[in-house]
Amino acid sequence: MHVVDGRNGSPSVDRTGGTFSGRVWGDAVLPAAAGVTINSVVFEPGARTNWHRHERGQVLCVSSGAGLVCSRGGSPVPVRPGDVVFFEPGEEHWHGAGAGTLLVHLAISLGTTEWLEPVSDRSAGAAA
Numbered sequence: 001m002h003v004v005d006g007r008n009g010s011p012s013v014d015r016t017g018g019t020f021s022g023r024v025w026g027d028a029v030l031p032a033a034a035g036v037t038i039n040s041v042v043f044e045p046g047a048r049t050n051w052h053r054h055e056r057g058q059v060l061c062v063s064s065g066a067g068l069v070c071s072r073g074g075s076p077v078p079v080r081p082g083d084v085v086f087f088e089p090g091e092e093h094w095h096g097a098g099a100g101t102l103l104v105h106l107a108i109s110l111g112t113t114e115w116l117e118p119v120s121d122r123s124a125g126a127a128a
């Protein structure tokens with residue numbers, strides 16, 4: 001058994017940089033077993049992923065805070081605790097926190113992830 005301790009809001013690994021904009025923390029819950037990767041991810045206010053796609057799709061379970069999810073060609077959609085999001089295989093998208101809120105979600109990623117370019121502030125703010 002492995003408990004990812006969320007009680008102190010203290011995820012263990014700083015994932016800032018690379019495929020994210022802003023400060024992002026994450027814990028590997030289940031690292032790449034049988035093509036399934038599960039991460040608990042905390043986005044600080046304003047932080048978000050780059051555009052990316054998952055080979056066989058992805059499920060996000062929002063557990064705390066508030067944030068945005070967005071598919072290529074669409075507008076950002078607000079998400080909050082209790083929401084469950086599914087991205088189709090190959091669907092280009094991003095996810096992240098709101099401007100003034102944290103976002104905590106469990107990400108269940110299926111297959112490989114292909115990372116693309118950063119999301120522009122204009123694109124990220126399209127819902128505001």
Ligand code: MN
Nearest residue numbers: 052054058095
């Ligand atoms: Mn994703």
